[in-house]
Amino acid sequence: MSQQFDFCILGAGLAGLSIADSLAEHDFSTAVIDREDIAAGASGTPGGLVNPATGRRAKKVWKAEQCYTTTLQCLQKVQETTEDHFFAKNGVLRPALMEKMARKMRNEYEQTSWPKDWCQWKSEGQIKEMHPGITCVNGGLWLPVGLTVDVGQYLHAYAAYLEQEAGTTFFLNQDPIERYDDGYWRIKLEKTMIRAKHIVFATGRATATSYHWDWLPFNLIKGQVAEFKTANNALGFDHSISSLGYMARLGYDGTFIQGSTYEHDYTHLDPDDQGEEYLRKRLRRTLPRLEKDVTTVNQWAGVRTSTPDYMPILGQHPTDKNLHLFSGLGSKGLLHSKFLADHYVDHLVNGSELYPEIDIRRYCLTNT
Structure with a gap:
């Protein structure tokens, strides 16, 4: 046959x-x-972001408008066929963690042509008002169009x-x-x-x-993520965060995905204790009070294929x-x-x- x-x-x-x-x-x-x-x-991966401003400078992604529109249409098309909600348009917050980072992000933002309502520069005070307890130095970006996806x-x-x-x-x-x-x-x-x-x-x-x-010339990069859960079963905010990795916020039960490690010299494909500690360290840098309050629910690892450019x-x-x-x-x-x-x-x-x-x-x- x-x-x-x-x-x-x-x-x-x-x-x-x-x-x-x-x-x-x-x-x-x-x-x-x-x-x-x-x-x-x-x-x-159990959680990822559709974030049109990436890297330390929060640079606008290549063909951002076309890619975002097509991605959102595809997500909506598939979402209509199932009762399981796998994505949310909940925005992505990008706080600067150092003065130098804030300066580069602000410069990139001012030199970039963004579609209306896609990207906003927020002062340090505004970001801390949006997200009490977050580490922020001299401001950052708020991207209302950001999507969070259980991939x-x-x-x-x-x-x-x-x-x-x-x-x-x-x-x-x-x-x-x-x-x-x-x-x-x-x-x-x-x-x-x-x-x-x-x-x-x-x-x-x-x-x-x-x-x-x-x-x-492929580069193979191992990435680990961890699912964390708060002790009181609540988070108190809806958006996701991109800061030294990312924090994907889906649902309202106090769980979120923290990612990702970037391991070029790995010896196995499984998640490990070193990966968990690395992710906790990144979470601690951005949300120190939250990191003390969470337990690890699960871990995941995969290998991404990248290129020199x-x-x-x-x-x-x-x-x-x-x-x-x-x-x-x-x-x-x-x-x-x-x-x-x-x-x-x-x-x-x-x-x-x-x-x-x-x-x-x-x-x-x-x-x-």
Whole structure:
């Protein structure tokens, strides 16, 4: 028994589900395969932010308006199909923790063109009024458009949407892909054979070890997050925070997600005591009184795939045009994934040029 598809996507994380969605919107038949399960990799973090101002300077993200609009539309589309609430537009507060940081953030803010009501500079007094007990030096940013997402829950709902509404077929237990003379890629599974004209690698860290793509300069970064809970079962504020990591605030039961570590030299893939202490230290720096009051409920770890220029990689293999790559989303996967998936499918369907910032050819030119 065999099943035939236009595209087979390897990986059921943010990149894989987003490209499956965009392909289905153009009536391509799609299959998604993952070695483990939906959201089993770095995309499955229990809490993340859609924050258009990132880094120490709170710099506006590349293509922020387009990415944010597309992300919000996709979240709303999927949310309509389930009663489980997996995201909230609760805003992101970005306090400066040092005078130098405040100066750089303020300078970046004043030189940046922000859409109306997206980003506001707040004085130290205003931020401390918004959030009593927070560490703040000389002000910071308030982003009312900021979103908080339970990413793992979102991806499970997204997969269910794709299966029910778009006809996407999901499989587990990927075997190696094989190319046959008829022009189709074949993947042998336990009970069926998949034949696909095109293969899309959206496998995150596994991409770096694939012989098809091992010439690309990927950086693998382990990130740990912790779920904390307050003793009195309440927090007293609704927004999330971006400050030496992030604090993702979902629900009203006194729990929140604190992230993330950035481990380049790791020896295992599991969460550990060192990661918990690192996250507590970061929480202590921003919210010292809160850190004393919380207990650790759970921990999670995953490995993100990043690039030297911190931009994703999209494109066709330089010698095999039926092999495609969508990787390197790093910590901005929530914000970039659907916009870039739409952009790439438009490139495939209409021949539009890829943005040079994300085009795989920026590395092909120096490596082939």
